[in-house]
Amino acid sequence: MTTRWLTPKEQRAWRAYIAATFLVEDAIDRQLQQDAGMPHLYYSILANLSETPERRLRMTDLAERTKITRSRLTYAVGRLEKDGLIRRENCRWDKRSSFAVLTEEGMEVLERTAPGHVENVRSLLFDHLTEEQVEQLEEICTGIVQRLQEDERPTPDEVPWRRRSSPSCS
Amino acid sequence: MTTRWLTPKEQRAWRAYIAATFLVEDAIDRQLQQDAGMPHLYYSILANLSETPERRLRMTDLAERTKITRSRLTYAVGRLEKDGLIRRENCRWDKRSSFAVLTEEGMEVLERTAPGHVENVRSLLFDHLTEEQVEQLEEICTGIVQRLQEDERPTPDEVPWRRRSSPSCS
DNA sequence: CACTCTTGGTTCAAGTTTGAAACAAACCTA
DNA sequence: TAGGTTTGTTTCAAACTTGAACCAAGAGTG
Numbered sequence: 357m358t359t360r361w362l363t364p365k366e367q368r369a370w371r372a373y374i375a376a377t378f379l380v381e382d383a384i385d386r387q388l389q390q391d392a393g394m395p396h397l398y399y400s401i402l403a404n405l406s407e408t409p410e411r412r413l414r415m416t417d418l419a420e421r422t423k424i425t426r427s428r429l430t431y432a433v434g435r436l437e438k439d440g441l442i443r444r445e446n447c448r449w450d451k452r453s454s455f456a457v458l459t460e461e462g463m464e465v466l467e468r469t470a471p472g473h474v475e476n477v478r479s480l481l482f483d484h485l486t487e488e489q490v491e492q493l494e495e496i497c498t499g500i501v502q503r504l505q506e507d508e509r510p511t512p513d514e515v516p517w518r519r520r521s522s523p524s525c526s
Numbered sequence: 527m528t529t530r531w532l533t534p535k536e537q538r539a540w541r542a543y544i545a546a547t548f549l550v551e552d553a554i555d556r557q558l559q560q561d562a563g564m565p566h567l568y569y570s571i572l573a574n575l576s577e578t579p580e581r582r583l584r585m586t587d588l589a590e591r592t593k594i595t596r597s598r599l600t601y602a603v604g605r606l607e608k609d610g611l612i613r614r615e616n617c618r619w620d621k622r623s624s625f626a627v628l629t630e631e632g633m634e635v636l637e638r639t640a641p642g643h644v645e646n647v648r649s650l651l652f653d654h655l656t657e658e659q660v661e662q663l664e665e666i667c668t669g670i671v672q673r674l675q676e677d678e679r680p681t682p683d684e685v686p687w688r689r690r691s692s693p694s695c696s
Numbered sequence: 697c698a699c700t701c702t703t704g705g706t707t708c709a710a711g712t713t714t715g716a717a718a719c720a721a722a723c724c725t726a
Numbered sequence: 727t728a729g730g731t732t733t734g735t736t737t738c739a740a741a742c743t744t745g746a747a748c749c750a751a752g753a754g755t756g
Contacts, residue, residue: 366660494543497542597706597744622704712742
């Protein structure tokens with residue numbers, strides 16, 4: 357099978373995509389490291405917890421939400437726990453599972469730093485996009501995510517997939 | 527000044543964006559680690575060199591192209607050199623500068639692994655996007671990149687910005 | 697020329713990520 | 727219920743990234 361190389365148009369898109377994602381992640385990381393003392397991923401972990409009814413999530417669910425490996429999460433939660441922003445609790449029903457729980461202090465850090473973060477996201481992205489572009493971006497990205505998740509999902513039928521909607525900006 | 531939170535639409539876009547970029551980078555990294563024994567960034571370094579007339583680039587220029595810090599690049603080139611895929615050469619005119627040069631072996635690795643990589647990029651991204659979406663994606667991303675680069679550029683007037691076009695997929 | 701500033705690059709320690717391996721607790725299933 | 731598989735999580739070493747500090751070589755200036 358002979359390779360289907362990228363068309364020039366696709367190449368431009370791919371390169372721009374790579375450059376943009378690198379630069380954005382970098383800018384986000386730097387700002388959060390400055391103002392919250394943690395990289396974006398760690399902030400997202402706190403944010404995800406905060407959006408949950410009890411501000412707690414099983415490790416696996418948290419990993420699923422943040423799109424990272426469990427091992428990476430273990431480390432991250434370890435650090436956040438050391439910082440006092442998260443507490444671990446183990447599940448009474450399933451003794452394998454453990455929960456990450458957002459502490460009061462963690463919530464405070466989040467509330468204190470969220471405005472700066474949102475402002476940054478705006479100035480990096482949304483302040484320069486038209487309404488249509490925001491929609492386009494969402495559509496493109498959700499498409500990608502869906503396909504990528506399908507691959508690894510238990511395949512056909514499945515538990516009535518429990519999805520919750522969520523506020524705020526991770 | 528009261529925070530301008532993200533609208534629900536913007537939030538959805540932001541979350542989808544984060545999820546997509548994480549998942550894509552991950553998938554790309556895994557495939558390249560498998561088939562080329564290196565993460566995406568390292569592959570990009572080789573790719574960038576290969577697109578250059580003499581297959582060589584000053585460290586700083588290479589860092590600029592790949593959007594990473596010089597220190598990160600130093601490390602990466604160190605490893606690629608150890609692997610024999612890159613050779614360093616120093617510049618005769620400016621004794622501070624050094625070049626990274628793609629070796630013959632490096633070129634071979636690139637040629638051997640490029641098809642698989644492109645196929646992967648296609649299946650992750652382009653096979654599922656319409657022509658319009660490819661254009662939209664490019665437009666959105668180049669916009670972001672331009673703004674982010676302007677900030678750090680020497681500002682007003684500037685050397686007649688030497689940009690070269692380039693083939694292939696990094 | 698001396699002085700200062702900038703530029704190109706590396707170094708180093710501390711922090712993070714990766715991926716495979718290890719464990720233990722649930723879950724089958726004959 | 728014993729035996730085997732899956733699931734939830736951690737561990738560990740090796741690899742990678744970060745950012746500040748450093749060093750040397752060019753540039754600009756009086």
